[in-house]
Amino acid sequence: MARKRFDDSSCSVARALNEVGDWWSLLIVLHAMYGTRRFVDFQQELGIAKNILCDRLGRLVDNGVLRKVDVGEHGSRFEYRLTDKGRDLFPVVIALRQWGDKWNPAPEQEALDLRDRATGRPVQTVLVRDADGQPLSIRDVFMPEDSLPEAKKG
Amino acid sequence: MARKRFDDSSCSVARALNEVGDWWSLLIVLHAMYGTRRFVDFQQELGIAKNILCDRLGRLVDNGVLRKVDVGEHGSRFEYRLTDKGRDLFPVVIALRQWGDKWNPAPEQEALDLRDRATGRPVQTVLVRDADGQPLSIRDVFMPEDSLPEAKKG
C-alpha cells in the first residue's frame, strides 16, 4: 500500500505535512515566494514532470495555499499565486532554508542572503522566542500535559 | 522512475527536504523533540510500519539528525537521540505546527501550547524578523540577484 494520509490526525504537524509535506509542494511554494507564477516557469525551474506539477498545483489550490488566476492575455494562460495561507509559510520556508545553509552548505554557494527591503540589512535567524523575545531552545520549553501527542495520533 | 533526489542541488531547501522532507522523517523528529527515543515507542506513537521506521531512523542517523545510542541495559536496546543538527530543526517544526494550528485547526483540539519553562508564558509565533526584531512578511524582503535560484537547480 502506498503513502499514508493524515487528514484526520489530531496532530497539526501531520495535517500540515499532508498539504505541503511531499517532495515537491514546499519547493513549489518556495519558488512562488521567489516570484514564479506560471506553469512552464515552475516546470523549468524545478525540473519537475508536467503531470506531477499539474497534480501538485491542483492540490495546493485545493488546499488554499495557491490560487489559480486566469490572465487571459494570450490564449489560455494562468498564474498560480500565493494566498495568505501560502504566504504564511514564509517562516517555515526560511527556517528550513537557514537550517539547510547551516548544516548542509553547498560548497560553492553562499548562504541565503535575505534582506529587509526597507533597510537593506539581513534578516535574523528564525528562532522560537519567549514572550520577551529571547531565543528558546527545545530544552527551555514544556507543554502542558493535555497538549502532548497521543499514541496513534502522530 | 521514482522520486527524484536533490543531493547535488544548489538549493539548500531542496537539500534540506532531501533529509527531512518526506512524510515520516519530520514527524519522527517532532516526536524525538517530545521526548520519544526508542524504536517501539516511535512505532506505536506514529503508527508507522516497522520497515519504514527502520529506514527513516537509519537515514536520519546517516544524515546526522539523530544518533543511535546503545543503551545495553536489557539485551539489545538502542535509543535514537537528537543531535545538535536535529535540535536545530526546532524552529522549523514549531513554525510548521503554528501554521497548521492557524490554517487547519482540528475541530476538537486546542492549538499548540508551548511554554517557556522559566516563566510559564507561551512562546511567540515564529516569524522572520529584521535586524531590530520587527516582523517581516515576504513582501518586506528581497534577495540580492546572485542568491536567486536558477533554472534546473530547484
Place this chain on the structure above:
DNA sequence: TAAATCTGGTTTTAAGATGCAACCCTATTC
C-alpha cells in the same frame, strides 16, 4: 529448562506514486 515476551530488524507482496515521453487542444505568431 522450556515457553513466552520484548526489541530491533529483514523479507515478501500489493497497492500507489513517480518520471518520462507522447499526445491533445487552443491560441498566437510567422
Place this chain on the structure above:
DNA sequence: GAATAGGGTTGCATCTTAAAACCAGATTTA
C-alpha cells in the same frame, strides 16, 4: 497554413510504500 507556446492528460515502466509475516538475540515467566 505551418510552426510554436501554454497548459494539460494518458500510458507505461519503475520505484516506494504499508502491512504483515518472519527472524534472532536476550530476558523474564512458568
